[in-house]
Amino acid sequence: MTDHTFDLVVLGGGSGGYAAALRAAELGKSVALVEKDKVGGTCLHRGCIPTKALLHAAEVADTARDAATIGIRATFEGIDPAGVRAYREGIVAKKFKGLEGLVKSRGITVVPGEGRLEAGPAVRVGDDVYRGTDVILATGSYSRTLPGLEIGGRILTSEHALELDEIPSRVVILGGGVIGVEFASVWRSFGVDVTIVEALDHLVPNEDVALSKALERAFRRRGIASSLGVRFQGVTQTPEGVTVTLEDGKTFEADYLLVAVGRGPATAGLGYEEAGVTIDRGFVVTDERLRTSVPHVWAVGDIVPGLQLAHRGFQQGIFVAEEIAGLSPVVVSDTQIPKVTYSHPEVASVGLTEAQASEAHGADAVVAYEYNLAGNGKSEILGTGGIVKVVRVKEGPVIGVHLVGDRVGELITEGQLAVGWEAHPEDIAPFVHAHPTQSEALGEAFLALAGKPLHAL
Numbered sequence: 285m286t287d288h289t290f291d292l293v294v295l296g297g298g299s300g301g302y303a304a305a306l307r308a309a310e311l312g313k314s315v316a317l318v319e320k321d322k323v324g325g326t327c328l329h330r331g332c333i334p335t336k337a338l339l340h341a342a343e344v345a346d347t348a349r350d351a352a353t354i355g356i357r358a359t360f361e362g363i364d365p366a367g368v369r370a371y372r373e374g375i376v377a378k379k380f381k382g383l384e385g386l387v388k389s390r391g392i393t394v395v396p397g398e399g400r401l402e403a404g405p406a407v408r409v410g411d412d413v414y415r416g417t418d419v420i421l422a423t424g425s426y427s428r429t430l431p432g433l434e435i436g437g438r439i440l441t442s443e444h445a446l447e448l449d450e451i452p453s454r455v456v457i458l459g460g461g462v463i464g465v466e467f468a469s470v471w472r473s474f475g476v477d478v479t480i481v482e483a484l485d486h487l488v489p490n491e492d493v494a495l496s497k498a499l500e501r502a503f504r505r506r507g508i509a510s511s512l513g514v515r516f517q518g519v520t521q522t523p524e525g526v527t528v529t530l531e532d533g534k535t536f537e538a539d540y541l542l543v544a545v546g547r548g549p550a551t552a553g554l555g556y557e558e559a560g561v562t563i564d565r566g567f568v569v570t571d572e573r574l575r576t577s578v579p580h581v582w583a584v585g586d587i588v589p590g591l592q593l594a595h596r597g598f599q600q601g602i603f604v605a606e607e608i609a610g611l612s613p614v615v616v617s618d619t620q621i622p623k624v625t626y627s628h629p630e631v632a633s634v635g636l637t638e639a640q641a642s643e644a645h646g647a648d649a650v651v652a653y654e655y656n657l658a659g660n661g662k663s664e665i666l667g668t669g670g671i672v673k674v675v676r677v678k679e680g681p682v683i684g685v686h687l688v689g690d691r692v693g694e695l696i697t698e699g700q701l702a703v704g705w706e707a708h709p710e711d712i713a714p715f716v717h718a719h720p721t722q723s724e725a726l727g728e729a730f731l732a733l734a735g736k737p738l739h740a741l
């Protein structure tokens with residue numbers, strides 16, 4: 285057995301873990317980063333980046349297919365799955381190389397292998413023990429399924445769906461959350477017959493209901509079928525396909541079933557509980573400063589209850605590194621984290637929905653305003669519909685910004701600044717938005733809430 289000593293040992297090299305390692309090294313700490321697969325984790329290799337590459341390929345397919353509508357002569361001949369794979373893998377490989385270089389340049393020791401938490405605190409990898417003054421747990425998440433629903437054959441998770449080398453003709457997607465909706469969008473653009481099955485009453489059910497309804501309308505127009513408010517009952521599969529049955533007796537035949545019912549925390553069998561870390565339903569329990577129940581053991585990313593997003597992981601990783609260094613960073617609040625679903629159309633939000641705001645402040649104390657993208661010149665040029673919805677406290681700050689429409693994900697940053705700085709619409713009104721941009725729609729909503737609408741009633 286060999287003992288190694290570092291200021292900080294990070295278990296898991298995904299978004300949360302590597303961000304913590306990079307920031308701690310920048311602050312002069314010696315850092316070991318234990319990773320059993322590839323630094324970059326789910327987001328880089330199986331999540332954000334490859335799916336967004338697919339969505340971009342899907343957008344290009346739609347643009348080529350519809351080119352004649354704007355007077356451009358183009359021929360759409362079809363999708364080349366091998367070409368799309370090469371494009372996607374090329375992007376991931378480039379980002380991975382860059383990240384490896386960055387980690388190396390900061391002097392971080394990457395320890396390949398499967399780690400296990402031990403008292404001390406320390407992380408054991410085979411016969412080696414890595415002791416840290418502090419240890420950060422960042423082991424991420426895995427694709428969950430439902431009880432009795434076994435993954436395999438024609439029943440896929442998002443990891444398998446990414447690896448498919450064919451374009452199926454029909455797919456059923458179980459789950460209308462972010463991952464389900466993004467795959468539905470890609471496959472539809474690739475010509476696939478898609479049905480989404482969601483037990484709750486709406487797609488993207490965590491979003492403001494106005495966004496869910498707008499997305500549902502847009503998906504209907506694109507020919508994406510949804511079964512909402514009915515629970516999945518079971519699935520059978522043959523070598524040729526699957527038959528999915530719902531509790532109301534409806535059945536759907538398809539080539540594949542994609543199970544996209546959420547992600548579970550990867551915490552089992554890693555020594556956490558044995559070392560005294562409190563776990564609740566698989567998640568690591570922390571206080572708001574991300575301390576676990578064991579002194580000098582911290583947790584970041586998808587294993588901490590809340591939004592499972594890469595940029596939340598980054599921010600939590602940076603936070604813990606700075607906290608350890610005694611810099612007293614600002615607590616990472618989930619309500620200030622922007623969320624984007626990169627489908628066609630996109631859905632983006634930050635802060636409270638109108639319903640949450642009414643619950644928190646009382647319905648009479650909340651004002652919501654919706655601006656339709658039909659009034660926005662740039663959106664008209666791009667051929668996208670959608671809405672901008674802003675929620676404020678009456679005579680008070682903006683507390684929620686909610687957007688639907690192509691490319692609106694890029695606009696959420698302004699919403700985030702407004703919500704984060706607790707800006708009043710009257711404070712924002714003097715800031716001019718460039719014309720013609722989609723950001724003007726957000727400007728119009730703020731102007732309207734400040735009592736001086738320009739291109740709106």
Ligand SMILES: Cc1cc2nc3c(=O)[nH]c(=O)nc-3n(C[C@H](O)[C@H](O)[C@H](O)COP(=O)(O)OP(=O)(O)OC[C@H]3O[C@@H](n4cnc5c(N)ncnc54)[C@H](O)[C@@H]3O)c2cc1C
Pocket residue numbers: 295296297298299300301318319320321322323324325326327328330331332333335336397398399400422423424425442463550554584585586587592593594595596597
């Ligand atoms: C299909 C899909 C699309 C997504 N798209 C987006 C998006 O567009 N935007 C967004 O913000 N988020 C997106 N996400 C979510 C995002 O990927 C996660 O929130 C993020 O990766 C979480 O980071 P993490 O560090 O907590 O965990 P992970 O990225 O899962 O990293 C955990 C790492 O720990 C390693 N590990 C686990 N156990 C051990 C062990 N015992 N020893 C050593 N190493 C170990 C793993 O190999 C892994 O590399 C998507 C996820 C999926 C699945």
